[in-house]
Amino acid sequence: MSTNEWPLWEVFIRSKQGLNHKHVGSLRAPDATLALENARDVYTRRSEGISIWVVESAHIHATDIDEADAFFEPSDTKIYRHPTFYEVPDGVKHM
Amino acid sequence: MTQAEKERRFQEKIDKEIKIEPNDWMPDEYRQTLVRQISQHAHSEIVGMLPEGNWITRAPNLRRKAVLLAKVQDEAGHGLYLYSAVETLGTSREQTIDDLHSGKAKYSSIFNYPALTWADIGAIGWLVDGAAIMNQVALCRTSYGPYARAMVKICKEESFHQRQGYESLMKLCSGTPQQKAMAQDAMNRFWWPALMMFGPSDAASTHSDQSIKWKIKRFTNDELRQSFVDATVEQAQILGLTIPDPNLKWNEERGHYDFSEINWDEFWQVVKGNGPCNKERLAARVKAKEEGMWVREAATAFAKKRAMKQSA
Ligand SMILES: [Fe+2]
Numbered sequence: 001m002s003t004n005e006w007p008l009w010e011v012f013i014r015s016k017q018g019l020n021h022k023h024v025g026s027l028r029a030p031d032a033t034l035a036l037e038n039a040r041d042v043y044t045r046r047s048e049g050i051s052i053w054v055v056e057s058a059h060i061h062a063t064d065i066d067e068a069d070a071f072f073e074p075s076d077t078k079i080y081r082h083p084t085f086y087e088v089p090d091g092v093k094h095m
Numbered sequence: 096m097t098q099a100e101k102e103r104r105f106q107e108k109i110d111k112e113i114k115i116e117p118n119d120w121m122p123d124e125y126r127q128t129l130v131r132q133i134s135q136h137a138h139s140e141i142v143g144m145l146p147e148g149n150w151i152t153r154a155p156n157l158r159r160k161a162v163l164l165a166k167v168q169d170e171a172g173h174g175l176y177l178y179s180a181v182e183t184l185g186t187s188r189e190q191t192i193d194d195l196h197s198g199k200a201k202y203s204s205i206f207n208y209p210a211l212t213w214a215d216i217g218a219i220g221w222l223v224d225g226a227a228i229m230n231q232v233a234l235c236r237t238s239y240g241p242y243a244r245a246m247v248k249i250c251k252e253e254s255f256h257q258r259q260g261y262e263s264l265m266k267l268c269s270g271t272p273q274q275k276a277m278a279q280d281a282m283n284r285f286w287w288p289a290l291m292m293f294g295p296s297d298a299a300s301t302h303s304d305q306s307i308k309w310k311i312k313r314f315t316n317d318e319l320r321q322s323f324v325d326a327t328v329e330q331a332q333i334l335g336l337t338i339p340d341p342n343l344k345w346n347e348e349r350g351h352y353d354f355s356e357i358n359w360d361e362f363w364q365v366v367k368g369n370g371p372c373n374k375e376r377l378a379a380r381v382k383a384k385e386e387g388m389w390v391r392e393a394a395t396a397f398a399k400k401r402a403m404k405q406s407a
C-alpha cells in the first residue's frame with residue numbers, strides 16, 4: 001500500500017480575524033481530520049494562522065486556462081464599470 | 096497554434112516576468128528541468144535532516160536541543176512544500192520519492208559528509224544553510240509560480256537556521272582552546288563542501304544557459320558561489336576562524352574575493368555516489384519508508400473506520 005491512496009488536499013489559512021482564508025499549499029492525508037492536523041504542523045509553525053480550511057483537491061473546479069481570454073472577455077470590454085470612465089468638473093468634491 | 100508559436104508565446108511571457116502556472120502550456124523540456132531541479136531540491140531538504148537529526152539527542156543543553164529539533168522540523172516542511180510543487184507538474188509523489196531511493200534522482204552532495212562533532216552542527220547551520228539561502232533567495236523570483244511561492248515561504252524560515260548555527264559557533268569560539276579547535280576543525284571540513292553546493296562551474300554546467308533563458312535560474316552557479324564567499328569571509332573573521340584556503344584574498348580590481356580552484360574530482364565522486372555517507376543516507380531513507388509503512392496503513396484504516404462511524 002502506498003500514500004498514493006491518500007487524497008491531495010488544498011490548504012487555506014486565515015492569518016488573522018477579519019481577513020480571508022488564503023491558499024497556502026497542499027498536502028496528502030487519509031482524511032479531513034488528519035489533513036487539518038498536518039496542515040497545522042506544516043503551514044502554521046510560526047503562528048501564521050487562526051483558522052484552517054482543507055478541501056480535497058479533486059473537489060475544486062477551475063476555469064480553463066486555454067479559454068481564459070474568451071471567458072473573461074465580458075469584463076475587459078466594459079470600461080464604463082470603472083469610476084475613471086466618467087468626467088466630472090475639477091471643482092466637484094467628495095466624489 | 097503551431098509548436099513554434101506556442102514556444103514563442105511562452106518565452107514572451109517569461110521575458111515579461113509573467114509567472115508560469117501549473118495548467119499553462121510549457122515546453123516539455125521546461126517541465127522536465129523543473130521536475131529534476133525541484134525534486135532534487137526536495138530530496139536535499141529531507142536527506143539534510145539526517146546528519147543533524149543524529150545530534151538531537153546529544154545536543155549539549157535543552158535550549159540547543161529545542162532549537163535543533165525546530166530546525167530539523169522546518170526542513171521536513173521544506174521537503175513537503177517542494178514535493179507539492181513537483182506534483183503540480185503532473186508527476187506522482189510516490190514515484191518522485193522512489194526515484195530518490197533507487198538512486199536515479201540526486202540530492203545536494205553536502206549531505207554525504209558526516210557530522211562528526213557538535214561543532215559540525217554549528218558549521219552546518221552557518222555554512223550549509225547559508226549557502227542554501229544564497230541559492231534560495233535567488234529562486235524566490237524563479238519563473239514557475241508554485242516553485243517561487245514555496246521558495247518565499249522557505250526563505251522566511253531559513254534565516255533562523257543560519258543564525259542559530261553562527262551563534263552556536265560563536266559560543267564555541269569564545270570557549271576553551273579545545274572548543275575553539277573543534278570549531279576550526281568543523282570549518283576546515285565544511286568549507287569546501289559548502290562551496291561545492293553551488294554545483295559545477297559555469298564552464299562545466301550542462302543545464303545553465305537554458306535555465307537562465309527560462310528564468311528558472313536567475314544567477315549562474317559561479318555568481319552565487321562568489322556572492323557566498325564574499326558574504327562569508329567577514330563572518331569567519333568575527334568568529335576568529337580561518338578559512339582553509341591560502342589563496343583567499345580580496346581582489347580590488349574585481350571587487351570580489353579570489354579563492355582556490357575547487358577539487359572537482361571530489362565533487363564528482365560524491366555526486367556519483369562515492370562520498371563518505373552516500374550509502375548510509377539512502378539506506379536511512381529506504382528504511383524510513385519501509386518501517387513507516389505500518390503508520391501510513393494504520394492512518395488509512397483509522398480514517399476508514401471514522402468515516403464508517405460518521406455515516407452510520
Ligand atoms: Fe531548508
Ligand SMILES: [Fe+2]
Nearest residue numbers: 170224253256
Ligand atoms: Fe535550513
